[in-house]
Amino acid sequence: MNLQELINKSVRELTDVHHSKYRYIPMYDKQLPSAQTLKEIIEVIREIVFPGYFGNPSVTENTVRYHAGVNTEKLYYLLFEQIYRALAFESNDANTPTIAKEKTFFFIERLPDIKRLLSTDVKAIYDNDPAAKSFGEIIFCYPAIKALLNHRVAHELYLSEIPLIPRIVTEMAHAETGIDIHPGATIGEYFSIDHGTGIVIGQTAVIGNHVCLYQGVTLGAKKFVLDEAGNPMDLPRHPILEDNVTVYSNASILGRITIGKGTIIGGNVWLTYSVPPNSRIIQTKAVEDKFVDGLGI
């Protein structure tokens, strides 16, 4: 078989639309949102929310309104196109352009509140980390702020019932920070994450104010219910964390349970039941073990 034959054979097999196993894949004639443009959108939002830290470094208190104007206009055009694509991916409604415009307007009106929430997060992280030297260091360097900006943006888009984009936006943060927050999760003010790698927060989780999570914490589902067709049902199935809860590294909290306010959960705990306010939960004490073989454990 020469190269030409190999190519012809591969083309034939790879484009065989009748192959039974391939049935999940066909996706033609629709234009998906562009991951590249969504990245650009997040950068523009970062410039708008944290002027001077990201984007044009020469911005001053006096020229900041020129930059805000140009960036907001740019955001409108970029975001409208992506929202339009995402809506068109799921429906052929003739009103899609109008709906896309309304949702884009609505999002831009929410920007000042997103900025307000993020500024509470910056404060909370500063208060919880003795290693932090300034607010600026947190805004500019900390992965938690990257992840929270993407989440708070994605959550607004999720509430507007825009398909695909919220998930792409949170996955961008997930890839960069290892923090995986589903866009559906509800998160209060002054939320702080330290280190963050491995954190998973599920779709229906509800988090109060002044909550702090460490790396590797899972707020997950314990099980899910199938509907009559045998598909998993999208019901509340992740934990509720009330105000002022702290969860240490690698703890797994699963199911629609409530962690009462002021509670502290120790690291590496596996928790599947509700606990009352101000609880203190830790793993059973580890044990000393004599090994038979030299190296292993």
Add this chain to the structure above:
Amino acid sequence: MNLQELINKSVRELTDVHHSKYRYIPMYDKQLPSAQTLKEIIEVIREIVFPGYFGNPSVTENTVRYHAGVNTEKLYYLLFEQIYRALAFESNDANTPTIAKEKTFFFIERLPDIKRLLSTDVKAIYDNDPAAKSFGEIIFCYPAIKALLNHRVAHELYLSEIPLIPRIVTEMAHAETGIDIHPGATIGEYFSIDHGTGIVIGQTAVIGNHVCLYQGVTLGAKKFVLDEAGNPMDLPRHPILEDNVTVYSNASILGRITIGKGTIIGGNVWLTYSVPPNSRIIQTKAVEDKFVDGLGI
């Protein structure tokens, strides 16, 4: 000391080939595979396997064969060069170009099967995640699919005994998704990963069909045996998971043990022994603890 003297001094010290501690480093006159090109190769494979989702968005059922032809040809030239470099890095065999060509051909012939396996993974992830709205969302957004595409590609190259490239390919997915699957690991059909950050699957692990892993799960080695020269021996040392096993977040399963089919392992468990089919293993219940000091735990 001025800048010129500093540079001269640094050059002298840094290029001192007799420095005893540097003895692991010299690597001259060989051309390593290019990480940049391997990234491009993965993108081409993504376009071939999931047309319309990645690469040219205008592909339709009718023009897909033009795209498949161009992409397969492109893949051949890109991959041949990299396989050639990897083989030449380890050996000076005069037949290297011929061997590289054969291995490239063989890989391209395996592409349809890689596509088939990935389509089963898409189905399995859809069935396990109530938050997933469509197959398309999984293909386009989910990190698990990124990691599995890289793994299934790397595993084929690993079976062809191509050095370096399999590992680079899986490390690319590791960096992007936090999912670290050694290219040697054997993975069956309908494999699903949820969230995925922190998952580690070792070189000699064997995973059946319809297995599901959550974030932070380790399928690792408990210990390893040294050969007579004192180097660690490359023997089977990672777990076997039979069909329909589910492992929850942050569980560590270590050693050449067998997890019987249908078993469910709870989160945060440390497991170093085999368990029979249909077992249910969870961590000892966490305890309530009264703290002496206010803040700590």
Add this chain to the structure above:
Amino acid sequence: MNLQELINKSVRELTDVHHSKYRYIPMYDKQLPSAQTLKEIIEVIREIVFPGYFGNPSVTENTVRYHAGVNTEKLYYLLFEQIYRALAFESNDANTPTIAKEKTFFFIERLPDIKRLLSTDVKAIYDNDPAAKSFGEIIFCYPAIKALLNHRVAHELYLSEIPLIPRIVTEMAHAETGIDIHPGATIGEYFSIDHGTGIVIGQTAVIGNHVCLYQGVTLGAKKFVLDEAGNPMDLPRHPILEDNVTVYSNASILGRITIGKGTIIGGNVWLTYSVPPNSRIIQTKAVEDKFVDGLGI
């Protein structure tokens, strides 16, 4: 409201400097270090430390000194500018350019020692991983080496009391590898990390020689002390690991405790007290549990 009105309204709200919640954000008239240039700096250092593996592939034993000279000069100019910006961000001292120059000189003088330490790490990783086939594979592919190069560079800059840059450099490695080592952490020779995702090493941790950590390990703080103003105090609060300690996956070790030399800590353990040399610590054995409902656990 039309687009123009929307933009004007958003600009007004977003640039409202009197909004009480925004008070943490203003950052004008200072030029922050450039993340893009710091990335370039790390690449230049990689070329200097591991010639042939990174950067120009044609380097040979004979021409390596030309490359080292050009790269060292380039490093000087790039790094000086960034150190200058970082110092100017925190102070308006008229001597800043002179200080920046001295610190840049000092860092370049430390490069040969950074190279020496990294070569011990390469050796240690090789000795601990049966899957590793060559030193070259480790240097070129393993995330641990990426993370350690950034750490050892950042640690030198941290010791020179340069603000911001050390943290940006380690966060770059964190984003790429999921390994989060604070630039303040002290790490000995022959340090090895396997897989690595989810590892967190705190600011005041002290790690001896020949220590080995697996994925998901946390060397964290248990609690912190507030000063009179209510801000957390920057005191030693992370563990000390003596020589030849091994810690398995997902273990959390917290507080200013000492893990005696030769100790092995099993996976998923939560450890908040010191242990003597040569200890063996593992999690309480997991339990078999009978479930009532089919799917859940």
Add this chain to the structure above:
Amino acid sequence: MNLQELINKSVRELTDVHHSKYRYIPMYDKQLPSAQTLKEIIEVIREIVFPGYFGNPSVTENTVRYHAGVNTEKLYYLLFEQIYRALAFESNDANTPTIAKEKTFFFIERLPDIKRLLSTDVKAIYDNDPAAKSFGEIIFCYPAIKALLNHRVAHELYLSEIPLIPRIVTEMAHAETGIDIHPGATIGEYFSIDHGTGIVIGQTAVIGNHVCLYQGVTLGAKKFVLDEAGNPMDLPRHPILEDNVTVYSNASILGRITIGKGTIIGGNVWLTYSVPPNSRIIQTKAVEDKFVDGLGI
């Protein structure tokens, strides 16, 4: 005046829409064709017309149809968008998308003929240049072929009455080659240009087959007629060159005159009247002149 005041003053003056002199400039709310995309379109056409010389170098006689398919589809989407923009720039017709589609289809149908014409030009240039070593050298290196490809493409678009784009496309060639052919000019088969810099061919020029022009030749208008409103009228006003005419360097031929077939025009001639077939026209002989001063002339 500080920087802020300077900026505010400049913004005020520069955006003063009532400034009488600025009245030619306003252009809002219309999206012009993208020069960048038109460049890409020309590159795609080059790949289609001269496969192997431009674009993917691996194309072979066997895979050329895959490339042609992908490139033609790509061309359709890129060109449709630009034609749509150009039409919308001049009119608000609701049928614009339909018309744009028809014109794009029509252009693609003309591609084989464009390819045919260009292949005659390659042959003609080869026959006229003793320095040319192969057809390939002409296709790959000669500016004349760049200019003619752009012209023959632009001329088809001009005949389809598409605004703006034809001119942008010929100006791209003009900038690169110094050859300025108006898209309206009619040019026969086997047209050859040597060197080419400074050639100007006007809008209503008509050139027969087997014509050859050297650098600096102008086929221009002598004068133009104003209409009643005082605007210049767009009438035939450039020369007609019959078959087998040759014009040497820097000759200027002006007005709606006819150069009979087989005529040769010498260099640096200024010609404003028709000449019969097979004429030989040269400049009056230059003269020897004695200068008074040493250096000047």
Add this chain to the structure above:
Amino acid sequence: MNLQELINKSVRELTDVHHSKYRYIPMYDKQLPSAQTLKEIIEVIREIVFPGYFGNPSVTENTVRYHAGVNTEKLYYLLFEQIYRALAFESNDANTPTIAKEKTFFFIERLPDIKRLLSTDVKAIYDNDPAAKSFGEIIFCYPAIKALLNHRVAHELYLSEIPLIPRIVTEMAHAETGIDIHPGATIGEYFSIDHGTGIVIGQTAVIGNHVCLYQGVTLGAKKFVLDEAGNPMDLPRHPILEDNVTVYSNASILGRITIGKGTIIGGNVWLTYSVPPNSRIIQTKAVEDKFVDGLGI
């Protein structure tokens, strides 16, 4: 000789600072203006002067002031740096930063007038070209406008006695359009150029209002005078063209002569003496010549 020896030999010869012929070349320790940044500066000016045609396409009458503000600020920072470098290249004056700032301010204040002049040029070109369909087409496509924008910018910088930059800016236009106007040339309102390739306008040329030049026209020097040291003296040596002069293609007008107002100069003329107002000058009529040999002329 192997590669290493070749390199060493070449380095030795190429860096031989005592080679007598190389004495014009050394240029160390100075930072030249960046051609790349000057290109960016011209693009910013284009956006400011012709909003909607260049740069952000979404600009509207309402948002144009945001864009003007951002672009003017950006222009300030980019231009200041380049002017500083150019001044420092020629002098070590301690006031250089202050002078650079003043010259940058002055240039920005001149921008509205540059815009006014260019709008007269657009009008003049439109009135002289029957092929032009709209003002927009001229602004967006015509090389004359590119060349005149660069010239009018460069001329202001030239009048401010900034070294190097004026010439680089006009050479950028020269490379793109083939129109070579020395930044020192004085050009009135409503200046039009048609086609333009090959036009040369010398340093001390003075051009009135409503002047029109065609391709290949030279306004050059006839001779120059040497000073006592034997270097050419920088005296007025190029022509003066009074108002409403037209010069056709390839005419050469040389020396400090005056072309009286309303004069028309025909193509390919060589003119070295002054002519009174309203003259009409053309080349001696070309002649018919009988050739002996078939092909030659």
Add this chain to the structure above:
Amino acid sequence: MNLQELINKSVRELTDVHHSKYRYIPMYDKQLPSAQTLKEIIEVIREIVFPGYFGNPSVTENTVRYHAGVNTEKLYYLLFEQIYRALAFESNDANTPTIAKEKTFFFIERLPDIKRLLSTDVKAIYDNDPAAKSFGEIIFCYPAIKALLNHRVAHELYLSEIPLIPRIVTEMAHAETGIDIHPGATIGEYFSIDHGTGIVIGQTAVIGNHVCLYQGVTLGAKKFVLDEAGNPMDLPRHPILEDNVTVYSNASILGRITIGKGTIIGGNVWLTYSVPPNSRIIQTKAVEDKFVDGLGI
């Protein structure tokens, strides 16, 4: 006809290998030199020849040898690959790699002499242009130096009988500067060009020392001789200019004639016969002409 049918029809017609008019075009299975890489090669040579002006701006008298070493090595690898491709394009000789290596070595050995010649050109241009303020301005800004560097490089490669590359290199300069010098032309020391656009120098032209040409000058062929097969013969057919000749703008000098030393040729002259040393040749005086119609000429 829908899009799919259009594409299929176009592909069929465009790839029709039997179309008689397309017979000049097929070019498969050969890899042409890369225009992009040749551009990079010219940039490397510019850095080597004019350190400090191009490439790394931080080069100093002390570090220049590091840069020269790295750049020379880089040049070797880049150029070898391109020379290899060019030779392989014309022949299948098994020795091609060896020959390519020899020719690359030989070129690098010629670099110091290319540098020497260019430094004489810089001096000559400085002496001929009253507007030039420094040698540096000429090296950095003047198109003549760009064109001459490319020519002197291309001429060496031409003398080594390397196909294609010399022409591509001179066409690069032609596109940028409008100066078209055939790589075969022989040019002495201290050659100066002013402005340059439109200059054409033919393949067999021979130019002495201290020659100066102005814009638009053609040194061309008058006619060419056909061989028995009817192809033009590659014989000496362009002028010889002896030492110290000056030619003014737009003059055309054609045929294998000799312009005696010290001669000055005026602008716009058409010259096809030899002239003795120290001649002064100018165009017949232009005439005053009364026009009948108002506007025309």
